[in-house]
Amino acid sequence: MMPTAKDLQNWIGSDLAFRIDGKSIFCQLCGKPINSEKKFLVDQHKRTKKHKEKVLEARRKDGQTSSKMVKQLSIPGVFSKQQECRDEEKAFKEALCKALLKANIPLNKVDNEEFKSFLSKYTGRKIPCESSLRKTYVASTYEKNFK
Numbered sequence: 462m463m464p465t466a467k468d469l470q471n472w473i474g475s476d477l478a479f480r481i482d483g484k485s486i487f488c489q490l491c492g493k494p495i496n497s498e499k500k501f502l503v504d505q506h507k508r509t510k511k512h513k514e515k516v517l518e519a520r521r522k523d524g525q526t527s528s529k530m531v532k533q534l535s536i537p538g539v540f541s542k543q544q545e546c547r548d549e550e551k552a553f554k555e556a557l558c559k560a561l562l563k564a565n566i567p568l569n570k571v572d573n574e575e576f577k578s579f580l581s582k583y584t585g586r587k588i589p590c591e592s593s594l595r596k597t598y599v600a601s602t603y604e605k606n607f608k
């Protein structure tokens with residue numbers, strides 16, 4: 462018997478590495494759907510070397526960003542204003558990424574013209590494309606909300 466969407470949701474719990482994609486589970490860290498006919502297959506995926514590497518990579522990336530930010534904070538004067546804007550923009554993108562992940566909204570929806578123009582009109586910000594969200598924010602967002 463195929464698992465229901467509710468089963469799938471139970472299996473992945475609050476693990477932001479995964480989202481439900483129709484009738485199966487999609488691993489956002491590995492960027493691919495995983496075999497989700499049985500719970501043990503999902504657990505098996507979590508134990509694969511590849512997946513574990515992605516989790517580690519996510520942790521590493523997060524560590525790098527934090528230490529970089531600390532360094533940049535110590536640069537005085539003219540840079541601080543620019544840095545403020547960049548931090549704010551980064552916070553916005555992270556928040557966007559988190560909202561999408563938590564709501565199980567596929568990241569590529571930000572490339573949808575209608576959705577993108579809605580977001581950018583009412584937030585007054587430039588909306589990042591899916592690949593830049595995936596490259597820069599999924600790992601750290603995942604890491605921050607996974608711990």
Ligand SMILES: [Zn+2]
Nearest residue numbers: 488490491512
């Ligand atoms: Zn994975």
